[in-house]
Amino acid sequence: MSWEVVIGLEVHVQVNTKTKQFCGCSTEFGAEPNTQTCPVCLGMPGQLPVLNMEAARKSVLTGLAINADINLVSKFDRKNYFYPDLPKGYQITQFPLPIVEGGYLDIPTKDGEKRIGITRIHMEEDAGKSMHEGLDGVSHIDLNRSGVPLMEIVSEPDMANADEAIAYLKQLHQLVCFLDVSDANMEKGQFRCDANVSVRRPGEPLGTRAELKNLNSFRFIKQAIEYEVNRQIELIEDGGEVVQETRLYDSAKGESRSMRSKEEAHDYRYFPEPDLPPLRFTQEEVDAIRAGMPELPGQLRKRFETEYGLSPYDADVLTQTRDLATWYESLVAAHPADPKRCANWMANELLGRLKETGTEISASPVSPTRLAGLLERIADNTISGKTAKDVLDAMMTSDDDADVIIDAKGLKQVSDTGAIDAIIHEVMEANPDQVAGYRGGKDKLLGFFVGQVMKASRGKANPGMVNQRLKELLKG
Amino acid sequence: MPFSTLSELKTRLDAGEITAVEIAKSYLDRIAEFNNELNAFVDIDPSHVLEQAQASDAYRASHEPRPLEGLPIAIKDIFCTQDGPTQCCSNILKDYHAPYDAHVITRLKEAGAVLVGKTNMDEFAMGSSTETSAFGICRNPWDTDRIPGGSSGGSAAAVAAALAPAALGTDTGGSIRQPASVCGITGMKPTYGRVSRRGIIAFASSLDQAGPMTRTVKDAAMITAAISGHDALDSTSVPNAPVVDWLAACDQTDMKGLRIGKPKEYFIDGMDQGVRASIDAALARCEALGAEIIDISLPHTNAAVAAYYVIAPSEASANLSRYDAVRFGHRCENPDDLLDMYTRSRDEGFGTEVKRRILTGTFALSSGYYDAYYIKAQQVRTLIRQDFIDAFEQVDVIATPTSPVTAFKLGEKTDDPLTMYLSDIFTIALNLAGLPGISQPCGFVDSLPVGLQWMAPAWREDLILGAASAYENATDWVKSPAKFGGEV
Numbered sequence: 001m002s003w004e005v006v007i008g009l010e011v012h013v014q015v016n017t018k019t020k021q022f023c024g025c026s027t028e029f030g031a032e033p034n035t036q037t038c039p040v041c042l043g044m045p046g047q048l049p050v051l052n053m054e055a056a057r058k059s060v061l062t063g064l065a066i067n068a069d070i071n072l073v074s075k076f077d078r079k080n081y082f083y084p085d086l087p088k089g090y091q092i093t094q095f096p097l098p099i100v101e102g103g104y105l106d107i108p109t110k111d112g113e114k115r116i117g118i119t120r121i122h123m124e125e126d127a128g129k130s131m132h133e134g135l136d137g138v139s140h141i142d143l144n145r146s147g148v149p150l151m152e153i154v155s156e157p158d159m160a161n162a163d164e165a166i167a168y169l170k171q172l173h174q175l176v177c178f179l180d181v182s183d184a185n186m187e188k189g190q191f192r193c194d195a196n197v198s199v200r201r202p203g204e205p206l207g208t209r210a211e212l213k214n215l216n217s218f219r220f221i222k223q224a225i226e227y228e229v230n231r232q233i234e235l236i237e238d239g240g241e242v243v244q245e246t247r248l249y250d251s252a253k254g255e256s257r258s259m260r261s262k263e264e265a266h267d268y269r270y271f272p273e274p275d276l277p278p279l280r281f282t283q284e285e286v287d288a289i290r291a292g293m294p295e296l297p298g299q300l301r302k303r304f305e306t307e308y309g310l311s312p313y314d315a316d317v318l319t320q321t322r323d324l325a326t327w328y329e330s331l332v333a334a335h336p337a338d339p340k341r342c343a344n345w346m347a348n349e350l351l352g353r354l355k356e357t358g359t360e361i362s363a364s365p366v367s368p369t370r371l372a373g374l375l376e377r378i379a380d381n382t383i384s385g386k387t388a389k390d391v392l393d394a395m396m397t398s399d400d401d402a403d404v405i406i407d408a409k410g411l412k413q414v415s416d417t418g419a420i421d422a423i424i425h426e427v428m429e430a431n432p433d434q435v436a437g438y439r440g441g442k443d444k445l446l447g448f449f450v451g452q453v454m455k456a457s458r459g460k461a462n463p464g465m466v467n468q469r470l471k472e473l474l475k476g
Numbered sequence: 477m478p479f480s481t482l483s484e485l486k487t488r489l490d491a492g493e494i495t496a497v498e499i500a501k502s503y504l505d506r507i508a509e510f511n512n513e514l515n516a517f518v519d520i521d522p523s524h525v526l527e528q529a530q531a532s533d534a535y536r537a538s539h540e541p542r543p544l545e546g547l548p549i550a551i552k553d554i555f556c557t558q559d560g561p562t563q564c565c566s567n568i569l570k571d572y573h574a575p576y577d578a579h580v581i582t583r584l585k586e587a588g589a590v591l592v593g594k595t596n597m598d599e600f601a602m603g604s605s606t607e608t609s610a611f612g613i614c615r616n617p618w619d620t621d622r623i624p625g626g627s628s629g630g631s632a633a634a635v636a637a638a639l640a641p642a643a644l645g646t647d648t649g650g651s652i653r654q655p656a657s658v659c660g661i662t663g664m665k666p667t668y669g670r671v672s673r674r675g676i677i678a679f680a681s682s683l684d685q686a687g688p689m690t691r692t693v694k695d696a697a698m699i700t701a702a703i704s705g706h707d708a709l710d711s712t713s714v715p716n717a718p719v720v721d722w723l724a725a726c727d728q729t730d731m732k733g734l735r736i737g738k739p740k741e742y743f744i745d746g747m748d749q750g751v752r753a754s755i756d757a758a759l760a761r762c763e764a765l766g767a768e769i770i771d772i773s774l775p776h777t778n779a780a781v782a783a784y785y786v787i788a789p790s791e792a793s794a795n796l797s798r799y800d801a802v803r804f805g806h807r808c809e810n811p812d813d814l815l816d817m818y819t820r821s822r823d824e825g826f827g828t829e830v831k832r833r834i835l836t837g838t839f840a841l842s843s844g845y846y847d848a849y850y851i852k853a854q855q856v857r858t859l860i861r862q863d864f865i866d867a868f869e870q871v872d873v874i875a876t877p878t879s880p881v882t883a884f885k886l887g888e889k890t891d892d893p894l895t896m897y898l899s900d901i902f903t904i905a906l907n908l909a910g911l912p913g914i915s916q917p918c919g920f921v922d923s924l925p926v927g928l929q930w931m932a933p934a935w936r937e938d939l940i941l942g943a944a945s946a947y948e949n950a951t952d953w954v955k956s957p958a959k960f961g962g963e964v
């Protein structure tokens with residue numbers, strides 16, 4: 001008998017505002033511990049929160065992008081628990097009335113597009129960081145992250161396997177980056193995921209779920225979900241019962257362990273935050289935020305296919321991030337004659353080279369204008385595509401334009417019929433047996449002649465013309 | 477001079493008859509003489525007081541004097557001040573020094589006031605008698621065997637005994653008005669949102685409000701004018717709150733056309749008959765001054781204490797979580813582990829009443845009880861608010877006793893929290909509704925002061941300042957205890 005897997009995800013997305021959610025401290029990553037703090041985010045007596053409206057607007061924008069309802073009035077609540085990196089002893093969050101409710105994302109699956117419901121997005125503040133390891137029994141606390149703005153994006157339990165969960169997360173990740181509401185760097189903890197996983201027999205009600213915490217890379221999330229699904233199935237098939245609990249995934253060991261059971265679960269004692277009045281937006285304000293919405297990945301992909309004639313694959317590659325799409329459009333603007341050539345060169349050649357050095361497109365040593373300069377020389381037959389790859393290699397480590405490199409290295413292509421014919425004659429004279437062979441029906445020898453001619457021209461002969469003239473002259 | 481009002485001192489300062497240093501010295505002398513007996517101040521730094529007074533005199537020499545130039549004001553230990561300790565009269569904050577001034581402290585400094593010490597209070601403002609202070613009980617200057625009220629008991633005692641001409645207090649459920657009443661002075665709680673709460677150590681955030689404790693109504697108006705106004709760093713501070721000329725309102729000498737509501741729920745069987753007689757006499761006087769007394773009902777008054785003792789402890793239970801021994805405040809010796817550090821530090825640092833309220837609030841917010849307690853209390857709060865809205869359709873202001881009894885004996889109610897909580901029975905509803913109120917002296921019962929409470933709609937402090945001034949101008953109840961050099 002088969003099993004059905006039910007997965008719901010809670011994603012914490014750090015909102016990329018300059019300052020924290022409720023005070024003016026910087027949110028810059030990586031500063032010396034406790035240097036980006038103030039009495040508010042240290043929870044000192046008498047200090048009060050003031051909401052960062054930029055973070056609120058970014059939450060609204062995210063809500064609009066997932067086709068959700070924006071609550072024109074939303075409220076803040078206190079979530080109470082003691083932990084040394086939680087200075088106030090409570091986290092300010094939104095509980096019964098969040099800023100965003102009821103949206104969805106369409107994700108690609110092997111059976112086509114699937115709609116994943118999003119229950120809610122609420123605004124909250126991050127806690128600081130506790131460090132215990134290598135400190136000889138003491139703990140250190142860094143409160144730089146205390147009060148950093150977060151959006152918690154809660155999905156419906158709509159995903160049926162780890163691949164769908166990953167597809168959803170990648171889609172969401174891409175979306176928040178495109179919207180510029182988060183830098184979503186997973187290594188910096190700016191995009192963190194908890195997964196609720198349960199299994200059931202088809203047609204039966206939902207099984208008991210386990211919550212997996214501490215999932216900080218797509219790879220681990222997939223591993224952790226698959227591990228959990230197998231664990232639950234084996235448990236039930238062995239006559240056991242899944243208990244409701246929170247489990248921590250250990251990526252090094254590739255297994256999870258129980259962190260706390262339902263009985264040990266916190267009672268967070270949520271109640272309305274009396275220090276903050278309800279957050280209000282007018283419909284006009286929401287409409288203005290909607291008007292400023294950038295083109296989303298799906299729209300962009302479709303436009304690249306229709307407007308530039310790109311293949312779905314190239315369109316997908318070039319819309320992975322907003323930076324890539326913007327870069328591509330700058331390239332097309334500088335080389336409008338052939339958007340497809342632009343896509344090929346950017347997707348295959350440039351990105352390949354950048355990947356080798358781990359460089360982001362935004363830090364590419366070759367600008368769209370410089371790459372366009374290279375593509376112009378291919379278009380006007382100054383150089384062959386093969387030579388152009390060498391020129392691009394040189395451009396990656398030099399500030400010189402393509403033309404300068406072509407001149408300096410003498411790479412200019414020979415497209416003059418007379419000069420090409422002269423080389424062909426030399427080659428034919430040097431290889432009488434092969435000429436005879438070709439003329440005797442060994443057509444495959446054409447490749448040999450092309451190679452010899454290209455070699456004799458030191459690669460500068462226009463390959464198309466060499467081909468054409470060889471066929472002509474070898475006929476005899 | 478000691479029993480002068482702020483206004484009188486201001487007049488003499490402005491006339492050049494006296495200097496801020498002379499004023500400061502005279503109050504410091506009295507503090508040195510009487511504070512041991514009263515324990516109204518828990519911290520005083522005479523040299524710092526004199527420095528401020530000297531700076532004020534120097535300022536006056538070359539500038540137009542500011543509204544409170546050179547006037548001494550005592551500060552409840554709940555206000556964060558950069559100078560000196562801010563301890564909220566709790567061992568958990570013993571020797572805590574705040575790195576910032578509360579917004580109202582900044583305002584007072586900008587107005588030229590001289591800040592005088594920190595006054596005694598119930599620990600974290602939780603109490604009605606100042607007996608829960610971790611730094612010793614405070615005594616009522618009218619009878620030193622009796623409580624000065626609370627939680628702002630130190631401020632009330634200091635003003636009543638003229639150890640300072642005025643003081644700042646905070647009022648969460650009556651903590652300005654009730655001690656003002658039992659110490660025979662004037663105390664006002666402004667509309668919630670009128671005065672910034674930033675830098676005031678939070679007890680119950682949706683109820684706390686700072687206000688003046690003074691000898692006269694006009695003095696209260698002077699201080700309120702200085703400390704109120706929008707603060708962008710307190711999200712509950714209201715921008716563009718309507719302001720009427722409060723000082724002008726204090727010139728009122730009659731009550732012609734004023735409709736005063738007399739709510740039947742504030743004249744109950746259990747109250748002291750002497751207090752009741754004083755209030756009846758006061759209302760008769762108001763009528764003689766031209767007011768119309770209208771019997772009204774605030775039907776949900778009976779539920780106010782119960783609702784308050786759910787809402788205030790609930791908020792407090794969260795507000796006091798930050799005292800976790802991690803970043804500041806008391807930490808126990810040699811904790812075994814984190815849990816031991818939390819529990820032992822908090823056990824040692826908090827007093828009994830504070831613990832009782834943290835437990836009450838934690839319970840009320842707990843899963844399974846939240847709807848029955850917290851939600852229900854919020855519903856009652858809405859009904860109480862509506863009671864006042866309805867009442868103010870009929871009347872301009874409401875007058876009641878501030879407290880059902882005069883000052884009770886020290887220790888009389890410490891073992892009976894419920895009876896103690898009933899001391900606030902007439903003051904709590906106003907906090908739940910967020911409205912302004914004032915208590916002023918209106919007589920004596922057995923040589924102990926009685927307080928008359930005035931209430932007004934939101935932002936109409938002018939109405940109660942006007943009514944209270946008219947009553948004060950027509951009567952002679954602003955007196956001082958003989959034991960401390962007063963005229964009675």
Ligand SMILES: [Zn+2]
Pocket residue numbers: 020023024025036037038039040041042147
């Ligand atoms: Zn901060």
